[in-house]
Amino acid sequence: MPAAAIPAPPWRAPKKTPAARQPLSAEAVLSTALRIVDRDGLDALSMRRVAQELGTGAASLYAYFANKDELLEQLLDRVVGEIPLPSPAAPDWVAEVKRSCYASRAVFCAHRDLVKVARANLPLGPNALRYTEALLAVLRGAGVPDRIAAWGMDQLSLVIVADAVETAIHAERGRATEADAAPYLAQVRDYLAGLPADEFPNLVAMAPMMIEGSGDERFAFAIDLMVGGLARHARGGDAR
Known part of the structure; x- marks a missing residue:
């Protein structure tokens, strides 16, 4: 008859149950990385952190x-999708x-500050290419000349990315809503109003x-x- 298991002394900390290992794949890595960014922000993402999860x-x-750069590129393209x-x-x-x-801005803003990755990278992943191809088809189909269509699409992207990055920075600084930002904007307004009027x-x-209008209205x-x-x-x- 087997001996009864001897209980551990009460002063010992109970052992943690090891996390179940997930099947590893590129998709699992991307899903985990995105979960980390959505929860904790871009600075929290590292290869080690993803591996731990x-x-x-x-x-x-x-x-x-x-x-990590390649991971970020593919992560951004996944979001573009x-x-x-x-x-x-x-x-x-x-x-x-x-x-x-508007849809692009909403998607980027839904993933905290991941959009910062887009500031230094040309979007050349498969989802980004499909999106670019579709938008160019709309512009060219409307008779917009090719050079204007290419440059216009690029500049629209810059506005969208800049707006989403600014939104993420405001959120990091405790100004996630218009109400949160109101005291700061009031300070800016009062400061500008108090400058030397002759200068x-x-x-x-x-x-x-200078400070009126919501973020949505300005966008x-x-x-x-x-x-x-x-x-x-x-x-x-x-021109409408």
């Missing part, structure tokens, strides 16, 4: 990604481009307007300006 060693990740592709068959191409810009007459006069204003500019080059010059 997968219950493996960091070296095993290099079978799928050469380094969440953006609905614009349709060249849409009856109103101006509205379709604007809708796509800064325009800033003093326009202090309230819509920027997109309206840019898409309206593209429309002037389109077939028929339909």
Whole structure:
């Protein structure tokens, strides 16, 4: 008859149950990396951290990604894949481009500060290529000249990325909502209004307007300006 198990002394800390090891694949690595970024932010992401959450060693990740930069590139492309592709068959191409810009911003803002990766990398992953191809098809189908379409698409992307990065930075600094940002913006307004009026007459006069409007309103204003500019080059010059 086997001897009864001897209980551990009460002063010993109970052993932790080891995390179940997940089957390793590129998809598992990307899913885990995105979960870390969404939860803890971009600075928290490392190959070691991903490996720990997968219950493996960091070296095993290099079978799928050469380094962290490659992981980030593919992670960003995975997120780009969440953006609905614009349709060249849409009856109103101006509205379709604007809708796509708003959708892109919403996707990037949903993943904390991952969008910072886009500042230094040309989006050349498969999802980014498909999105670019679709948006160019919309612009060219509207009669926007090729050079204007290429440059316009690039500059729209810069506005979207810059807005999403600024949104992420505001959130990091405790200004995730308009209400959170209101005290800071009020300080900026009062500071501008209190500048020497003889040296800064325009800033003093326009202090309230310099900070008014929500982030959504300002983003819509920027997109309206840019898409309206593209429309002037389109077939028929339909600048709406």
